Amino acid sequence: MKAEKKFDPQFKYQVASRPGGEGLMACFACGVCTAGCPVSEVESGFNPRRIIHQILVGDREGVLASKAIWMCIGCYTCTAHCPQDVEFTNLLKVLRRMAVEEEYVDSHWIKMIEDVDRQTQKLRRDLISHLWEEKNIHSVNDFEKFYENEIKKLAWVKENNNHDHE
Ligand code: SF4
Ligand code: SF4
Incomplete structure (x- = not known):
């Protein structure tokens, strides 16, 4: 039998009592945060309003x-667009700290994700530098084909690393 989901009525008060979470209760679910979020655009599982x-x-x-x-x-x-000043960006930082404190993830996760963000910037920098030098990319379509090929190469590396560790 499927275990019944537990709800904790104290959760919202605990989030709202932390620095960064104060605006939580003011949310009226308008969805402006989700509509303008660049991550929601590429990751359907990420929805600030739903969180x-x-x-x-x-x-x-x-x-x-x-x-x-x-x-x-x-x-x-x-945060900039929210009509209720909820500060969802800071709210997420509260949730991340709670996730570590309550051992839903290992303690290195906050630092690791900060590093992912730094590496992503490097990747963007390298991609733009490559495009700047590359003479065969004349359109957005050319770029998308090039990008898909690069991603396939990365998937190949990942697959081979997995085999190496088997
Ligand atoms: S934009 Fe603000 S008020 Fe609207 S759903 Fe997002 S957090 Fe809530
Ligand atoms: S701060 Fe985070 S949740 Fe807010 S719009 Fe940017 S990526 Fe989306």
Whole structure:
């Protein structure tokens, strides 16, 4: 039998009592944060409005054990556009700290994700430098083909690394 989901009515108060979480209760679920989020655009599982809803209904485990809270790139677009000053970017930082404290992830996750963000910037820098030098890319379509090929190469590396560790 499927285990019944537990809800924690204290969860929202605990989030709202931490620096960065103060605006939580003011959310009226307009969805502006999700509409402007660059991560939501590429990752359908990432939805700021839904995360806030989960906190408000007390889905502690659903939030703190989720991959979604690690997806944000900290661009602050949601915070800038929110009509209620909820500061979702800072709210996510609260959730990440709670996830570590409550051992949903290992303690190195916060630093590791910061490093992912730094490496992503390097990747972008290298990609633009490559495009600048590359003479065979004349359109966005050319770029998308080039990018798909590069991603295939990365998938190949990953697959081979997995085989090496078997
Ligand atoms: S934009 Fe602000 S008020 Fe609207 S759903 Fe997002 S957090 Fe809530
Ligand atoms: S700060 Fe995070 S949640 Fe907000 S818009 Fe940027 S990526 Fe999305």
